[in-house]
Amino acid sequence: MFPDPQSLARALLAGERRALARAITLIESTRPDHRLAAEALLHEVLPHAGRSIRVGITGVPGAGKSTFIEAFGLNVVERGHRLAVLAVDPSSPRSGGSILGDKTRMEELSRDQRAFIRPSPSGCTLGGVARRTREAMLVCEAAGFDVILVETVGVGQSETAVADMVDLFLLLLVPGGGDELQGIKKGIVELADAIIVNKADGDLEAAAGRAARDYRNALHLLTPANAAWMVPVLTCSALARSGIDQVWETVETFGQTMKDSGRFEERRAEQAHAWMWSEIAETLLQTLKDDPSVARQLPDLEAGVTRGFLAPGAAARQLVEAFRSRAPSSE
Amino acid sequence: MFPDPQSLARALLAGERRALARAITLIESTRPDHRLAAEALLHEVLPHAGRSIRVGITGVPGAGKSTFIEAFGLNVVERGHRLAVLAVDPSSPRSGGSILGDKTRMEELSRDQRAFIRPSPSGCTLGGVARRTREAMLVCEAAGFDVILVETVGVGQSETAVADMVDLFLLLLVPGGGDELQGIKKGIVELADAIIVNKADGDLEAAAGRAARDYRNALHLLTPANAAWMVPVLTCSALARSGIDQVWETVETFGQTMKDSGRFEERRAEQAHAWMWSEIAETLLQTLKDDPSVARQLPDLEAGVTRGFLAPGAAARQLVEAFRSRAPSSE
Numbered sequence: 110m111f112p113d114p115q116s117l118a119r120a121l122l123a124g125e126r127r128a129l130a131r132a133i134t135l136i137e138s139t140r141p142d143h144r145l146a147a148e149a150l151l152h153e154v155l156p157h158a159g160r161s162i163r164v165g166i167t168g169v170p171g172a173g174k175s176t177f178i179e180a181f182g183l184n185v186v187e188r189g190h191r192l193a194v195l196a197v198d199p200s201s202p203r204s205g206g207s208i209l210g211d212k213t214r215m216e217e218l219s220r221d222q223r224a225f226i227r228p229s230p231s232g233c234t235l236g237g238v239a240r241r242t243r244e245a246m247l248v249c250e251a252a253g254f255d256v257i258l259v260e261t262v263g264v265g266q267s268e269t270a271v272a273d274m275v276d277l278f279l280l281l282l283v284p285g286g287g288d289e290l291q292g293i294k295k296g297i298v299e300l301a302d303a304i305i306v307n308k309a310d311g312d313l314e315a316a317a318g319r320a321a322r323d324y325r326n327a328l329h330l331l332t333p334a335n336a337a338w339m340v341p342v343l344t345c346s347a348l349a350r351s352g353i354d355q356v357w358e359t360v361e362t363f364g365q366t367m368k369d370s371g372r373f374e375e376r377r378a379e380q381a382h383a384w385m386w387s388e389i390a391e392t393l394l395q396t397l398k399d400d401p402s403v404a405r406q407l408p409d410l411e412a413g414v415t416r417g418f419l420a421p422g423a424a425a426r427q428l429v430e431a432f433r434s435r436a437p438s439s440e
Numbered sequence: 441m442f443p444d445p446q447s448l449a450r451a452l453l454a455g456e457r458r459a460l461a462r463a464i465t466l467i468e469s470t471r472p473d474h475r476l477a478a479e480a481l482l483h484e485v486l487p488h489a490g491r492s493i494r495v496g497i498t499g500v501p502g503a504g505k506s507t508f509i510e511a512f513g514l515n516v517v518e519r520g521h522r523l524a525v526l527a528v529d530p531s532s533p534r535s536g537g538s539i540l541g542d543k544t545r546m547e548e549l550s551r552d553q554r555a556f557i558r559p560s561p562s563g564c565t566l567g568g569v570a571r572r573t574r575e576a577m578l579v580c581e582a583a584g585f586d587v588i589l590v591e592t593v594g595v596g597q598s599e600t601a602v603a604d605m606v607d608l609f610l611l612l613l614v615p616g617g618g619d620e621l622q623g624i625k626k627g628i629v630e631l632a633d634a635i636i637v638n639k640a641d642g643d644l645e646a647a648a649g650r651a652a653r654d655y656r657n658a659l660h661l662l663t664p665a666n667a668a669w670m671v672p673v674l675t676c677s678a679l680a681r682s683g684i685d686q687v688w689e690t691v692e693t694f695g696q697t698m699k700d701s702g703r704f705e706e707r708r709a710e711q712a713h714a715w716m717w718s719e720i721a722e723t724l725l726q727t728l729k730d731d732p733s734v735a736r737q738l739p740d741l742e743a744g745v746t747r748g749f750l751a752p753g754a755a756a757r758q759l760v761e762a763f764r765s766r767a768p769s770s771e
Contacts, residue, residue: 148751148753148754151753151754152751155750155751240753244753377748378746378747381745381748381752382742384745384752385741385742385753385755386725386756388752388755388756389728389756389759389760390721392756392757393725393728393760394720394721396760397720411713411716414712415709415710415712415713416709417490417708419486420482420483420486420578421574421713421715421716422479422575422715423479423482424716425716425723426479426723428720429723432724433727
């Protein structure tokens with residue numbers, strides 16, 4: 110089904126669109142032989158990856174995220190960039206498809222050859238989705254995409270996962286008094302490197318300006334100063350395509366500021382290191398869960414712990430010992 | 441050095457203060473035989489643990505946390521409660537002792553027989569400190585302490601670790617315009633179930649009231665509504681011992697509200713479950729790091745990942761395979 114990793118890598122580096130789609134499908138596969146091929150592919154393309162700015166984006170429900178991504182994306186490709194849009198939506202197997210599954214929401218952008226839109230891999234935990242998305246970023250970069258936009262629908266801990274894999278994180282809000290913010294989960298505002306109040310058009314234009322001012326004041330009170338960056342609050346209208354230039358300029362300024370201070374590369378190295386350790390932890394835990402003797406003991410131990418008659422530490426030790434006393438892997 | 445776990449448990453349940461101190465020392469020991477004895481002890485006392493309210497507290501530098509804990513603690517014991525104060529300070533091996541190491545800062549409380557103050561265990565990672573502190577909470581509860589105060593000095597991720605082990609989390613601030621908040625790390629405000637502006641006395645009394653009002657407005661903008669609880673912002677003076685009654689009443693009201701909604705027990709069960717899995721993950725990772733073949737390969741792989749010429753996923757797989765191909769544990 111897949112060409113060998115070296116051929117796929119060559120086609121990818123030559124900018125063949127079909128090779129990119131296949132490479133990501135390979136990366137998303139959970140079949141052990143595909144995992145090994147994906148690893149070989151990543152090894153080939155890694156020297157050509159990394160030359161991009163990685164932008165994360167989340168928004169409250171109703172903030173018009175798809176419309177914003179369409180407007181922002183078209184603006185970015187018009188400037189001569191190539192844009193890849195990836196999604197992190199661990200809920201997609203249940204909700205029946207990620208927000209990006211329905212490409213009609215970004216009709217113009219999805220037809221543009223300078224853009225590449227890929228829905229969230231399905232059937233995965235957040236850890237699985239995050240892992241695949243990190244790897245998909247690398248192959249997109251190798252294929253010549255220099256702006257990577259990673260969107261999250263904000264399920265579970267997905268914003269944190271996305272913020273940890275990108276260079277900067279955008280939060281899309283809508284105008285209004287503050288009651289609209291009920292939809293923002295705890296801690297999300299604190300992850301944002303820039304806040305964008307969308308729908309600053311028509312009747313809502315004045316309200317958007319007031320909302321931006323309120324957020325600016327609130328940020329001043331609640332967010333610690335980052336010596337290198339003051340979180341800006343912008344307004345835009347994705348529908349009217351106004352204010353989008355300023356969003357892109359903010360992304361560029363942020364990237365330049367971080368590069369000038371050396372923080373950009375430093376942060377990427379930290380992310381790669383943390384990514385390695387989270388892969389190790391996830392692989393180890395999965396191996397433990399898959400172990401038959403662990404699986405036999407787990408239900409009783411979990412019940413004992415949640416009902417409060419078994420100490421969590423004792424249950425943990427029993428499970429790890431059951432795991433370690435099995436025969437070594439023959440893989 | 442230690443009595444057998446059963447005798448120690450009996451003495452602990454009989455309320456012998458010396459037994460409590462020894463039990464916590466046993467829990468803090470990393471010697472494998474001590475770990476097993478600690479586990480046996482926890483097994484004995486677990487049916488008698490849990491009947492407390494667990495309160496976490498953090499504060500900006502200069503917020504007067506020790507003075508506050510002294511005033512709050514004395515207020516609580518005067519009401520007929522028994523109070524245990526524990527600390528989570530993973531930095532203590534480096535900084536040369538936790539904030540509680542210097543008991544003179546809580547002179548009156550530390551001499552009170554109704555209170556028990558224990559500094560942070562030293563020489564541990566945050567994970568290690570958190571594990572020991574969770575277990576120390578259980579033995580304090582078994583010894584009849586019905587209010588557990590866990591303080592953190594706010595190093596690394598320690599606030600999150602503390603918030604995850606307590607029933608409610610207090611954030612102590614000082615009056616002022618907002619610039620004083622530079623010391624609060626991202627996301628901490630969002631963890632708070634109640635915010636307390638200390639030093640509402642003398643010249644600062646009016647400023648404290650203004651700060652409380654500002655925080656209330658900011659919370660309204662930034663924090664999502666919790667159907668069962670609206671985060672209150674209180675003022676107090678730990679020095680003048682005013683406003684402390686209201687802090688305790690807030691703690692009681694919070695506990696009652698959560699119990700009425702069933703959320704209290706539900707959250708404790710979730711915490712115990714998460715604790716078990718974090719112990720499993722930590723134990724597995726430590727076992728991997730201790731593995732000689734992993735240790736041999738790790739430096740090169742880490743360097744390759746952070747310098748960007750080795751994919752994190754490939755490095756992770758190599759390390760996990762090196763770990764799994766070793767002989768099974770003979771423990």
